[in-house]
Amino acid sequence: MAGRHRPYADAVPGLPPARYAYLGPEGTFTEAAARQVPAADRSDLEPYASVPAALEAVRLGDVQGAVVPLENSVEGSVNATLDELLSGEPLMITREVVLPVEFVLLARAGTDLSDVRQVTTHPHAEAQCRSWLAEHLPGVRVLPASSTAAAAAAVAAPDSPYDAAISAPVAGERYGLVVLAKAIGDNPDAVTRFVLVTRPGPAPQPTGADKTSLVAFIRDDHPGALLEILEQFTTRGVNLTRIESRPTGVGIGRYCFAVDCEGHVDDARVGEALMGLRRTCADVRFLGSYPRADGVPPTEAYGTANGDFADAAAWLHSLRG
Amino acid sequence: MAGRHRPYADAVPGLPPARYAYLGPEGTFTEAAARQVPAADRSDLEPYASVPAALEAVRLGDVQGAVVPLENSVEGSVNATLDELLSGEPLMITREVVLPVEFVLLARAGTDLSDVRQVTTHPHAEAQCRSWLAEHLPGVRVLPASSTAAAAAAVAAPDSPYDAAISAPVAGERYGLVVLAKAIGDNPDAVTRFVLVTRPGPAPQPTGADKTSLVAFIRDDHPGALLEILEQFTTRGVNLTRIESRPTGVGIGRYCFAVDCEGHVDDARVGEALMGLRRTCADVRFLGSYPRADGVPPTEAYGTANGDFADAAAWLHSLRG
């Protein structure tokens, strides 16, 4: 079914190109993620100084969509993305991009690894490359930058005091630097997750390997309240891939839960779970159904396929006579 | 809504009276229960020697329905009723009758309590009147009968060796005996439950205070299998009033669960729970929805009214676009 998915909000021939926002500055991992979204890559891609600013541009219609980090980001506040999505004018996630967190050491052309004395990068990136630095650049000085992209820009600047930057590969292209060393992060399996956010509309069609994101606001805070929410999923055989509680800011002890689950809003089991939440929670905000970046199809528990729901509905109909 | 309930399977004017079965012999608590079912009371009521025989008569069309004990009976095997309902040709419960277990001491006219030397009754009835017997008839001899009705019949027989019988009040009328003492059971709150069983058909209309009975056959026997069945109810806010596991007789470790829950198959929450069982169990046998004898309306948890289900369905429809 994967072929059924039509590129979302694509540019229209003969019209001015669409515009997409991303969390800047240029040369960040988020720009690299945005380049992986075909519709965005063919459009004008504009860096925004913060996640709220990028999402506000979507709400105002200044851009077709925005690519922002949702999980595990090296840079930027991931909480900011979630907090923006769960309040204010509704927005919708229509795509996810999962990128390996690949760090490279960038320098001006002609620099040799043995020439490097001063390195700049974002402190989180430094922390994630500590082992490599200790082994290959012992004694080198590492100075903080406000982002890995700003670090690359600083190295590229005339009269730069820095010899090299730890950045995303995309920053090398952006600032005309060469790669002195690749894959220098301590955890080669680290990934980071981004989403394309648009104004609300029909969800992309099911592909057979989809995720659904939502936020459920609990009615009152008692032991077992979270369990009751989760049972709405497990009773229908819907597997969660992520959960995070968030204070809602309205008084003490009020929580919401941001949840990603397997499956698409068009799936019977996901639909029934959503209705269960809608009935029993204070509020539910649907954040979208979209293809999984990893293409992994859902675990389908016994009796939870669309056909099983249809059979059960026919049976109930016959009982009711 | 109570007024909406139409008498079920009533006699039709101008036609020969309908026939109803009950677990005999005449004069038992089951006959008393059958007399409380208007349609049965207006019809020919026939005693059958066993629950299976009475239910077989229903299946064969010999009778319109049968009144049989389902819970807590003083006489007869309650398991037999359930076992008959969960196998063989489907049957349906269309009414329940809950009777106080009221024991009386019956004797021939002219007998005084001080004359009583030999009492007969069913051993279970003797056990339930032990305190009264010890206080009011110390030293009296109690001899076993095959039922409380047979005990009354034996007292009424010419040349009876017995002075009195412990029986249901209905046995007094039946065998022309007088009541020497009333309410002689040790537990004045004891009740026993009977059901009217018919061939399958549309359930009686909802009254607002209904029960639904069913049997769920689990697919495989693992820790938590029962819990998964119960979650199908609790997730939809459906309260159980009775549960009983039964071996299915097919190999070791295979179980089914006989369940009574609050509500009617026409209720949205009950319907969705039934569909959940249908999808995830090996089999589900619907045994009927019928008015509760006690007229107690269901506990209605937040978000589980029919209107809540309709609102949630409309919301999901809007999400699906």
Place this chain on the structure above:
Amino acid sequence: MAGRHRPYADAVPGLPPARYAYLGPEGTFTEAAARQVPAADRSDLEPYASVPAALEAVRLGDVQGAVVPLENSVEGSVNATLDELLSGEPLMITREVVLPVEFVLLARAGTDLSDVRQVTTHPHAEAQCRSWLAEHLPGVRVLPASSTAAAAAAVAAPDSPYDAAISAPVAGERYGLVVLAKAIGDNPDAVTRFVLVTRPGPAPQPTGADKTSLVAFIRDDHPGALLEILEQFTTRGVNLTRIESRPTGVGIGRYCFAVDCEGHVDDARVGEALMGLRRTCADVRFLGSYPRADGVPPTEAYGTANGDFADAAAWLHSLRG
């Protein structure tokens, strides 16, 4: 570990033999079950007219123990056993016996199957042999008896009007009858379960294949109350083999749950589940831990062996410093 189990309450050499009760009359399936309990078989076995009478004899110390039906009995009220166990002076189950429900056709010596015109038996037994009767004795008359043993006794009586009885095999020996046909029940896999009940004392030692029986009284009746009880078991990986709700007779809507689970009170997981019930229920009545009749060892979920509990306790101790 099976060898560790010491016969319970055995007769002591040189002393008068112990006495055991069973649900009579002589020649029933219950007597056959009692014969399978070594301690009872070596003792005086006495029939009692009802389950309450047999259990009262245990409470009064008249007998060492009583063998009574607990599940699925052909004769007698199984509910009576449970109701007796869950109220009154505490008693304890120390052994279970599971017997095939094997029906035989018994007659006086010299009777041939072709001579049989009138058969007597308990109505439930008749119902369970209906197919065999239809095939092998079409047109024969079947008359009710108060038990399958009483049926055999009636056939053995001088001038008996009956040619044959449907009974348990043990009734043939008891009343000097011969077997005209064996295994005449419609369900060859049917079994029935009996228990040996004694006064409270130390449970038989664990054998590695044990059951634990208890009754849990819920505090208040709300949707999910039963689920909370069951979670006390599933959280500790304890599998249930039987559950039955029972009204407690104290007001409307008050229930208790009779539960059999895998494992022994000495098992860590069973002990913790029992404590969880004790803390959160209105009351818990422990009915005993005893070897399973089928010798099937428990399903042992990950992390629920005694060693796992000991490791976890040591870890917690280290955390608490």
Place this chain on the structure above:
Amino acid sequence: MAGRHRPYADAVPGLPPARYAYLGPEGTFTEAAARQVPAADRSDLEPYASVPAALEAVRLGDVQGAVVPLENSVEGSVNATLDELLSGEPLMITREVVLPVEFVLLARAGTDLSDVRQVTTHPHAEAQCRSWLAEHLPGVRVLPASSTAAAAAAVAAPDSPYDAAISAPVAGERYGLVVLAKAIGDNPDAVTRFVLVTRPGPAPQPTGADKTSLVAFIRDDHPGALLEILEQFTTRGVNLTRIESRPTGVGIGRYCFAVDCEGHVDDARVGEALMGLRRTCADVRFLGSYPRADGVPPTEAYGTANGDFADAAAWLHSLRG
């Protein structure tokens, strides 16, 4: 019981003062949080460039403890704190500080609000003060800084191009600026949460209003795996205050759950829940028990007090004989 809590790792008279780390630079909300920890406030407080660097200093023994953001931070990556805590050498949370996110507009002495043309701050702070800026400083230019503290420092610098900074109040004191406007954030209820992290040791004594933090690593990823973890808490009546799933980085589909719950590791119900997780999860990392910043005592469900656990243990002991 609040008075029982002894300041943790306090400075010792006559010895050189203890040293504490915090996420810098100077003048951030994190410094303000660190100032609320008495032991830290009396010690040398040192800013670190990143959360990993601050926590590494704890592990190496360079500092007694580190104050880092754990939830909802305006600046810095909260994920970084959690990721550091759940891997590497174990650390322990011994205190939490919850601060209102109060933004102020800072300027050099003599500046009037009407003089302000250029403002600098961190983009997230700008986003959170958008309404105030639109109303009180329409048309003003806002330029990004790498932190709210860096913004204040930039305003304080000689020849600064900026007229004002949006910062934490503590930055005003730090950089000698005056407050032009207070409480300029759009959400007056916003709070942010910090923790004091030390090397492992005995937890602070229970105060009656405590939290416990831990990370549970699930064994395998199936529908209901999270539910099973949560049931370990709800079965013992332990209320969660926060939950967040995190990929563990080891292959696809492997998760852990960071959980905060009410109560102290010394509480019986918390201890039993911890043991349940220890037995059934792949791993559990205990992150500490510490007083709640808000002093709210736990919801105590029926049967979950320490005395209830002790009573149940005594009962089980008596059953085991």
